[in-house]
Amino acid sequence: SASQDLDLEILETVMGQLDASRIRENLRELSREPHLSSTPRDEALVQLLLQRWQDEESGLDLAKTFKYEVLLSLPSEEQPNSVTVVGPTGDILFSCRQSEENLTGEQAGPDVVPPYAAYAPPGTPQGLLVYANQGSEDDFEELQTQGISLEGTIALTRYGGVGRGDKAVNAAKHGVAGVLVYTDPGDINDGQSLPNQTFPYSWGLPPSGVERGSYFQYFGDPLTPYLPANPSSFRLDPANATGFPPIPTQPIGFEDAKVLLCNLQGNSAPATWQGALGCEYRLGPGFRSDGDFPADSQVNVSVYNRLELRNASNVVGIIRGAVEPDRYVFYGNHRDSWVHGAVDPSSGTAVLLEVTRALGTLLKKGTWRPRRSVIFGSWGAEEFGLIGSTEFTEELFSKLQERTVAYINVDISVFANVSFRGQGTPPVQSVIFTAAKQISAPGHSNLSIYDNWIRYYNRSSPVYGVIPRMGTLAAGSDYAPFIHFLGISSMDLAYTYDRSKTSARIYPTYHTAFDTFGYVENFVDPGFSSHQAVARMVGNVLLRLSDSLFLPLNITDYSETLHSFLQAAQEDFGDLLQQNGISLEPLVTAVDKFQGAAADLDEQISELQKGTPDPLQVRMINDQLMLLERSFLNPQAFPEERYYSHVLWAPLTSSITTFPGLAIAYSTAMNTDPGSAAWAEVQRQLSIVVAAVEAAAATLRPVADL
């Protein structure tokens, strides 16, 4: 019936049925073999997904594949990439490993893709080695300041600080010819680096482990921006495509990095550049004469990566809504991995399969059908740049934008088994909190996920007092096209670390051949209770979104965000803006209007909830809640940033937590003269924000007000 609402009994049933041992079995199967995008094993998992979602007793209403032809970058099978030290006479004095050490029997075999930097161009640069810290623009400027000539050098950088591709982009600007990237044990293993201190003896990264990854600067298929990559689609000539690293780049393990870095000559690197390889890091260029190599030895980086058009598949399934089938709750994760990908992404896919099994079973029994449609996505080619999900949103742009209530992403479901971690836009905070209060924390039968979470991650909210700290959404997984391109309220859910116990950038075997089932079972989540906790969180949030009569999207939580952004802008930018004749008053007015409209709508909802409201009245309000996020989109805001149109969350790097376009424009303008083009851009960005917040307030005001 039109008044169908969330059924708490069904919710309890689902919570009870989500089973840790089934998740474990899912994970074992999913991570049994490497399943790099578009390989036979990836396609086999497509069939597995289809089979599960088409199961007569526990499947969905419908499941099918969406196939795209996309540009991947793969290492040559005939000519392996290599990194060598070449002596003055041309002799090869040292070669880095071309594959990880086979420690558990899983690191060898034809399906283990050798470490490489996807989309790095082929080439064989050779030159003196320099150490460039994290490869940021500041890092290269520091080297220049120290008088080091970078022209023709090979820059050794460590992961972290800036994005993968940024290291090569920055390096090339300074004349560097090739880039190496390694993972410092100080950044990933809390300093531990010995074989017996690392996997399989702990969760630490072994010395030969190498983080693979995409070095493409945008997301989506590189050849078909804004068009779905169907076989017949227009494609850019790869020579005209942008966003690829400009110079050959190759990742290596810290075992090899140590040989290179600890032999460098030159000035000592700054204190913050030092790591845990057990030697003093010097800047180069070139090796010291009393080390392992003759002083004028060079480093050769030979990259033979190839661009290839490959088929990538999404598997998409649906449970049709009983009352509002044209409203979609999305829940997705990518399927493709770099190697076995037990944590990334199979820990998420194992949860996805368990959630769909539990819901599918109730569906097929006839016990339950959601109010709204629920759509499940198993995305392809995420590791190359969120390609499968992005192409899907390009193909179905208007339909998804008009009908989607929220997008739930669970990529890595368990980084570690200590605390829940939620990221999302403000409207999803409250439904996550509600779910978290209802579920026991793994290992703490008397503590809710919420109460456990707040112990590890919290903040003081001017509205609520101390609450768990939610993170924001950048572009790290498939939520990116949903939030940044479509403007759909999105979230990413996981279990994670105790940050007081580890400073690891991410779980140590990330994107290496050591991310295996045994790793998960022994070190990440023995017993799979954190996996189960995440499954319950997802199931709970999903049911609330799909079944509640009124959408559980809390719009007043955006008021807090807007106020804090405004306050940061006033405090950090206010004086200089004023000196340049730019007033924040229109923004103050807009934020006030938003706050008033949000509070009024919230009160209207509370009033209606006391009675039995008219179905069309509920729909009208739900549309306001659903479409609020859309009102913050402006495709003209950041013309250089492919797909980014959300005025509040575009991940443009800024140290100030405020309106990103404004912050970036301000940082460019602050050292220019009054009247400069840069100050005009600040005013433009401010007007964009004002217009977006005004539009958001207009969306929330009574629909027949002018």
Added chain:
Amino acid sequence: SASQDLDLEILETVMGQLDASRIRENLRELSREPHLSSTPRDEALVQLLLQRWQDEESGLDLAKTFKYEVLLSLPSEEQPNSVTVVGPTGDILFSCRQSEENLTGEQAGPDVVPPYAAYAPPGTPQGLLVYANQGSEDDFEELQTQGISLEGTIALTRYGGVGRGDKAVNAAKHGVAGVLVYTDPGDINDGQSLPNQTFPYSWGLPPSGVERGSYFQYFGDPLTPYLPANPSSFRLDPANATGFPPIPTQPIGFEDAKVLLCNLQGNSAPATWQGALGCEYRLGPGFRSDGDFPADSQVNVSVYNRLELRNASNVVGIIRGAVEPDRYVFYGNHRDSWVHGAVDPSSGTAVLLEVTRALGTLLKKGTWRPRRSVIFGSWGAEEFGLIGSTEFTEELFSKLQERTVAYINVDISVFANVSFRGQGTPPVQSVIFTAAKQISAPGHSNLSIYDNWIRYYNRSSPVYGVIPRMGTLAAGSDYAPFIHFLGISSMDLAYTYDRSKTSARIYPTYHTAFDTFGYVENFVDPGFSSHQAVARMVGNVLLRLSDSLFLPLNITDYSETLHSFLQAAQEDFGDLLQQNGISLEPLVTAVDKFQGAAADLDEQISELQKGTPDPLQVRMINDQLMLLERSFLNPQAFPEERYYSHVLWAPLTSSITTFPGLAIAYSTAMNTDPGSAAWAEVQRQLSIVVAAVEAAAATLRPVADL
């Protein structure tokens, strides 16, 4: 109640109350004084609109103004623009009129703005005169071909063929220094040019009449593209704004044009360039020695136009919907005129006021409240480039795009009193036909508007046989931002000429000081019965859109359009596309999918109409109908074309009635080599069309299909 449907009795009541004499009185008041945008009289009409729409007995629920600060272009009051013939010694031998002849006592006074070309830059070029026909690119090439050096010349052009601003853009490319534009009696008066053959003795344009107009190449406020022009908004520096004519330009009457043109020397102009001034048109450059001026006399064009920021107001009123207040039916027209503007736009505003009076009276009596909200707009600054309506759509982009069912425009309501004329996108054809069948044609008590219409304008439809011919929507009035920028199904309604009786480009006194109440009463629509007929058409269409349970938007009519576009592409482009390796097959598939989905949805609606469908089910289908037009938008399709994102209707000039982006790209590519960038752009445009048609089909398919 949720099942509230169109009430045919109410419809008849409204039809009966729309009164010709009230429209006449409205027009008399509206056109009493010149009301150029942003002048005191324009503001007085804002108050008139507000007063009518806030009337306690016949007003709307709510009315208010939306004010913007926009860039207008106005002639200098101190330094009038002038066009003179200057003799070899610098003497002024002849001066064109600086204002129209005061024939009816209405053509003088401080509020009559002198003829000028809005947004033409100031400057005082002087040079030999050439005749350049309509000022198209082809026309200037023809002059070059004839060996005429255009550098530094003044080009005399006639209205028609290309847009106003295009004449100056094309001229400047060929080195022309200044442009004159006149209206040839052959193009406007069916050749008549004598004072006693023209107004006030007929509807013809008097010899001194000059068409004013905006020469801006885009629409919307020139300084705030994609942002509402609020006072605090970012504005481009006018020096960085684009779209203005590059060289001084001035319009003149044919009385003065005759003096210039009939004295030219040089080759005879081509036959198609000849007009009705009663002499042989020659090309120049310069005057013939046996004429009125010495042979080396030059023409001086002195333009002193100024750019000024001015306030422009929209008046917007609403009748709140009883059942679906969050669905909007829009009906609007501009308010500002060039001079008295009796026909343009007051004939439309007079109808608007009569329609709102009739509906408002029923509303205030409690007799009627529509199912959906109806919003009325009286737009400002249209004559300068659809500025008021465009700023409004920029301000409320997401809200309007999400909620608006259709936009009805009635600018000039009566061009002439012979036949109805409808323009619009395919989904609105059927509701216009339904209304037209229900209303008597003025002057034909036994003939419906439909039956009369089909006598004058018809076509043979493969689906329906012979039906009235609907026109398409370019960018001639305020529907442009609604259809091209927001993707809202739109229409423009009017009464018009018998094309077998006149070849006039438009009604003769268009944008002149002769467009007065007396002109309308004596020559356009004596008795105002055509005004009344348009009012009834609007009222009928509006009520059907606002009150019908199922939206009367016929989506299957898009199938016919897509098939005809496809067929034209196949016939005209097919061979050469194939030779360049570009296949139309994906488009054939997409169009077939669209047709199937549209037919299925149509059948589903028919089935549901037999019973009493669930309110949410009706809403779901109505959303599909409403949002279909949105699915054809692609803001990436035409990056150079401000606001144009509708892939099917973007008014990119092409002689083939097919997908406009494809046609333009094809015409550029057809003379290039295989593999050229131009052929790649053809493929890109084809992919954009395929993606749009596929997206449209996806919108129409069952909502829970994948």
